[in-house]
Amino acid sequence: MSEELGGRRIENLPHKENIENILQIRAIAPPDFHLRGKKMIHFLHRLTEAGEMVVFGRPIALDASNYEKSIDAAPHPLLGKIKPHDENGIIPWRDSWCTVCVYNGTRDENGVQVTVTAHSCGDIPQYKFLRVIHSALNPSQMKFGRLSTIEGSTHEFKDYELKGDEPFKKIVTLLRENPKTKAEKIRLGQLLEQFVLERKKLNTELSRSHQIVELAPLDKLLLKDELKKLQKIFGDYEGILEEDTANKIIKGEVYLESFPYYKRYEKLTDMEIIKSEASAPDVKNICMIGGGWLPISAIMYAQKTKAHIHVVEKIPYRAEIARKVIEKLGLKDKITIINQKAQEVDYGQMDIIVFAAMADPKYKILEKASDTDYPRTIIIRTPLGDTRAFYQGTYYEDLIGPISYSKIKSFNHWFRPGFGVQAEPTDPDGIFNLIILDSIRVLDDY
Numbered sequence: 001m002s003e004e005l006g007g008r009r010i011e012n013l014p015h016k017e018n019i020e021n022i023l024q025i026r027a028i029a030p031p032d033f034h035l036r037g038k039k040m041i042h043f044l045h046r047l048t049e050a051g052e053m054v055v056f057g058r059p060i061a062l063d064a065s066n067y068e069k070s071i072d073a074a075p076h077p078l079l080g081k082i083k084p085h086d087e088n089g090i091i092p093w094r095d096s097w098c099t100v101c102v103y104n105g106t107r108d109e110n111g112v113q114v115t116v117t118a119h120s121c122g123d124i125p126q127y128k129f130l131r132v133i134h135s136a137l138n139p140s141q142m143k144f145g146r147l148s149t150i151e152g153s154t155h156e157f158k159d160y161e162l163k164g165d166e167p168f169k170k171i172v173t174l175l176r177e178n179p180k181t182k183a184e185k186i187r188l189g190q191l192l193e194q195f196v197l198e199r200k201k202l203n204t205e206l207s208r209s210h211q212i213v214e215l216a217p218l219d220k221l222l223l224k225d226e227l228k229k230l231q232k233i234f235g236d237y238e239g240i241l242e243e244d245t246a247n248k249i250i251k252g253e254v255y256l257e258s259f260p261y262y263k264r265y266e267k268l269t270d271m272e273i274i275k276s277e278a279s280a281p282d283v284k285n286i287c288m289i290g291g292g293w294l295p296i297s298a299i300m301y302a303q304k305t306k307a308h309i310h311v312v313e314k315i316p317y318r319a320e321i322a323r324k325v326i327e328k329l330g331l332k333d334k335i336t337i338i339n340q341k342a343q344e345v346d347y348g349q350m351d352i353i354v355f356a357a358m359a360d361p362k363y364k365i366l367e368k369a370s371d372t373d374y375p376r377t378i379i380i381r382t383p384l385g386d387t388r389a390f391y392q393g394t395y396y397e398d399l400i401g402p403i404s405y406s407k408i409k410s411f412n413h414w415f416r417p418g419f420g421v422q423a424e425p426t427d428p429d430g431i432f433n434l435i436i437l438d439s440i441r442v443l444d445d446y
Contacts (some may be wrong), residue, residue, distance in 0.1 A: 006176065015150045019121060019148075019149055019150060020121055020145040020146045020151075021118075021121075021123060021126050021128060021146070021147070021149070021150070022117065022119050022146070022148070022159075023118045023129065023144065023145075023146050024115065024117045024144065024147075025130065025142060025143070025144045026113065026144075026157070027112040027113070027114050027116075027133070027137050027141060027142040027143070027336050028113060028114075028135075028139050028140045028142075029111055029112050029114045029138070030112075030139075031107060031108065031109060031110070031111055032207045033102070033111075033114065033137065034087060035088070035114075036201060040361045043136050044100065046132050046223075046225070047100075047116070047118075047129070047133070048098075049056075049224075050125065050131070050132035050133075050223075063444075068073045082087075083330065083357045087101070087102035087290065088100065088102075089102055096121060097118075097119055098116065098118040098119070099116070099117050100114065101114070101115045101116075101235070102114050103115070110140070111140055114137060116133055116298065126146070127163070130144060131162075134160060135172075135175075135176075135225065136225075138176050140438055141159075142160040142317055143158060143160065143368065144157065144158065145157040145358070151324065164221065165199065167198045167202065168221060169398055170191075170195045171196065171218070172222070172226065173232060174192055174195070175192075175226050175229055179233070183430070185236050185240060186237060186240055186241075188237070189234055189236065189238070189240075189267075192233060192237075193234065193237070196390065197386075199218060199386050199389075204385075208242045215386075217385065217386065217388065218386040218388070218389040219388045219389045222389060227389060230390070231391065234390045235358065237291065239293070241259070241260055241261070242293040242294040243293040243294075245258060245259045245260075245293075245294055246293040246294040246321050246324075248409070249325050250325060250328050251322045252328070253442055254297065256299065256329065258309070262296070263295075264432075265297055266291070268290070268297070269300040269301060269393075269430055270304075271434070272434065273304055275303060276352055276379055277438065278301065278307065278352055278377075281306065282351075283305065283308060283310065283351045283352060283376070284351055285308050285349055285350050285351050286301055286305065286309050286310070286351060286353075286354065287309075287311060287347060287352070287353045288301070288312065288354050288356065289353065289354065289355050289356060290313070290342070290355070290358055290359040291311035291312065291316055291318070291319070292322070293318050293321045293322060293325075293339065294315065294322070295322050295326070295335070295337075298311045299325075299326070299331060299335070301354075302331050303331075303355075307351070307352075308334060308335075308336065310335075310338055310340065311334050311337050312338045312342045312345055314340060314341045314342065315339075319337050323337050342365045342368075343360065343365050345368065347368065347369045347375060350375045352376060352378075352379065353369060353378045353379070354379045355378070356381060357381045358392075359430065360392065362392075377436065377437065378436070379434055379435070380437075381432050381434060382432065382433055383431055383432060384431060384432065384433045390431070
């Protein structure tokens with residue numbers, strides 16, 4: 001359509017509207033939840049990350065008392081005209097904003113009401129945003145509603161429900177717990193391991209049945225804080241198992257075979273020794289990076305090869321316990337404990353270096369190894385599939401910087417991105433695969 005205006009023909013074009021989205025969440029948080037200090041800043045930064053927004057200004061907090069006394073009351077055209085609620089957090093995003101209100105008047109033994117409102121002129125990644133809020137608040141109840149100029153995306157308040165497969169939901173639920181005692185840490189570690197392996201098995205079954213859609217990797221689904229917490233809990237759990245077994249061995253109460261993961265490491269070390277030819281007569285020194293209280297891999301290498309085994313353990317207490325275990329097992333002349341940071345060790349005399357899955361920082365350690373004469377072989381244990389959530393895994397691209405490929409004739413890793421596993425898992429539970437770098441031999445292509 002068009003119309004005449006002053007002798008000119010004007011086209012009636014549709015008006016271009018700006019997109020606006022508002023997402024509001026109302027939740028009942030635990031009775032002790034407050035929006036104050038560093039916790040408030042951390043919480044609001046998590047919301048900013050979840051909303052994938054560019055922070056325009058530093059998150060601020062205002063409550064009724066500090067507003068009236070003009071303490072840390074940041075000037076704001078809106079806040080200058082209204083009196084804040086009991087506790088408030090505000091994130092000024094570029095072209096957007098988010099507020100968090102805690103209503104202290106509702107606080108009782110059942111919890112306290114918290115309202116989060118996000119406004120954006122762009123899209124709000126609703127799934128991730130709700131996940132962060134639910135994870136941070138750990139609410140007994142949570143509802144959310146959306147108002148949008150985008151047709152079909154508006155809905156009234158409805159209950160929030162975590163989406164995903166059953167093992168994933170169980171894992172997320174367990175991560176809300178905060179274990180304090182040794183018994184609680186063991187119980188939680190066992191359950192998390194059980195559900196992670198259960199999910200890994202489910203994904204393997206889906207893959208073998210040629211399902212079009214497989215489960216997304218667990219380390220990609222979990223929020224950063226959740227993944228960090230899972231790795232901390234599992235690390236503590238493994239540490240407790242190691243320390244308990246080590247002390248019992250020292251006292252003569254149990255044998256090494258009593259360690260819960262004995263068979264896993266037995267098969268893993270067998271495979272490593274075969275692939276690296278560690279039992280060859282010319283292999284004199286093997287270095288294990290990461291030993292812990294119970295250097296089980298080093299012990300197995302000492303029992304299966306003629307090489308001298310060097311174990312790098314940076315924490316003095318763990319190193320001392322490990323020395324006592326080795327002495328008790330009669331391997332004092334075959335294993336040496338190096339109580340030093342791995343990135344400071346001289347690897348020039350080592351024929352083979354083996355990285356434990358939890359060895360860190362891998363990048364700096366590899367840089368140190370590349371500064372010295374190259375060992376014949378470097379073995380890096382890397383978790384496979386969902387078990388990457390237990391450890392910080394190593395990918396091909398992690399090795400490009402610190403390793404000079406002019407000295408590496410062959411790069412072989414059994415896990416090929418995009419192609420799945422090219423060989424049988426190296427342990428009974430299918431947790432580990434191996435990345436092998438060899439400067440002497442051209443390795444077979446597995």
